[in-house]
Amino acid sequence: MAALLHVFSAHVEEVVGKMTEPALVFTLYYHLDLLRKNGHFACQDTKKDTIDYIPGVRTIEPKDMMSYLQETDTSSVCHQIIFNAFQDARGADFILCNSVEELESETISALCEEMSFFAVGPIFPSGFTKSFVHTSLWSESSCNQWLNNNQLCLGARPDIVSSVDADLLPVGYREEVGDRGMLMPWCYQVEVLAHPAIGGFLTHCGWNSILESICCKIPLLCFPLLTDQFTNRKLVVEDWNIGINLSNEMLITKENVSLNINRLMGEKSGDEYRKAISQARQILENALTQKGTSEKNLDQFIKDLTARIQGRAKIIHIEIFL
Template structure:
């Protein structure tokens, strides 16, 4: 029977920022919406499509189309796949030339190319017609395109609500001298709606910098002016974990916590999303005792100081724990591959180093007992979901604020560095605190409590499921007007 308020399925265009940590939740959002009756046209950047299709066996795709969603369609989901350029050839190194890429590509080329592509999709799609644009909150163009083609504009936020509200209130931070000042204030910030108090050292890294003339700062400023024009905001978080900032944001705009956005049971999904070839670690993990392995990963693209990575390697050697380390060749530099200290050779019998793996499969394995992490939001949610306490080594952006949530608010992790230079002895001591003894047991207990909150949210009557249903009802009502 047709819904009298929305006689045809909602057809939504979904577009993620072209980074691994944004693509994964956007794909999972697309799958979730399609499972709830949406028709989805998912737009990937050409470089993302290229990396995914070259990182996975051809059997995953629809012949020459390289369509990553063919498995989803085989499951009965109506998801179409399109790609868009960014003004640069595939061979252009976007990470090594990030300033130019952001300026010429994301700020200038992509809005024009997206306007053309969305216009084409709107003209082509008649069954059902496009009615909704869901775009990452870091984009600068969605409101303009949504208005031009008369689409409902949904902003999708892939980080915690706390980080969203800090960016949302840049004007308050500026007015009070905590941001965009040559001498930023260092006292406690206690005036952000829904945030009782936060220290400047716990702000996202971009909000701690004194030079705000960079292209990234301009992008954030424009993007959050755009976000404030969204009809709805979806956030990959859980209401019970961030109730105060979410409640305050809901007074400004319709804001829905619908996370965590995982494939069912955190299993390998029907849509490939990895931008790198994955090593299978299951056989090695099967040989290790329950809870004995430390998983180490610092994300998909950010670099660290060589001295820090050296000390982490030597700390792992001193700690005596079993470990899997996702050690990218470009973990220190995009120009020169990283070489481990010679002393690290001694620990290869109890450790496994790989350049990339399926994190969800590894972290959900019973032998994993801890996670040394950069505190990316996807990694944080996956670690909690699997009941794995964290040792926190944030590198930049939201990771610094995520660490505050993990260590100070939820008490499910430890700081690795505490702002001091890393030493192998401190690294080994912190690893052992995470993996064994009284401290480890306390962290595990708290992690299991937060894990239950996540699982309750995704239950049939949980907050995230209710919020998703409310969002869908509200979108249908808006479209039918």
């Protein structure tokens, strides 16, 4: 779901929106009116043909839209939150997005023609892949000792927060896996991804996870389930070629999973994904340099925001004295 937050002081409460997802997700939500008009959203008989009319998006299949846009019932609380959030976005003077111009150039360029849109990502602390600062309130464990004793591993993050079951794993699973894998209730994801033993990342394709994986140069094995994960998967697999699908079939078999893991992490078969994600990381690094696009965009945003605040302050000042 889109996260649009108002920041700064009460004097500029409606000035800035912050987007924590890629520009592709933002523009699809932002152009809900076009999706409705063309029968791809909020219709009983939703069209399944290719979508080719969103500004800055060459084509996208309906199955690659966010899960909330694939539902016919749009009366849920989540839908209302989305509608309200993007109604607010239309009134914002500036939008900040945690993405990079070079990764989504056409989409971002089209958005910049409609609004003051600034791609300022990736929003990570400097050197975060080398100096780990744990920020989760969950009790975190380290798996470094186990990773140090293994040469090549697939990192996986099952997004199970809570359950009434004491153990969600099949009977006998732990015994069968033995020391070939390590199961942990919670750990610091970046610390795992940055470990030299990791050669792939099985992920639901959350946006922060994708950016972290790029920064650590770890190709992705994609298994989206909800919200923006389907759209993020499209960027990873089809647009950037930095990962593959866990399965291309509705029925996921162990043979299919094994095949794709070996394809992603193989010395020869996985080389193209490792090269692509290394190039993607270089794009992120370049964007954050002094002459990089994200750094320039952030500087321009600060200048524009300062000018807007000063202009409003003069008006308030005049009204007070009158």
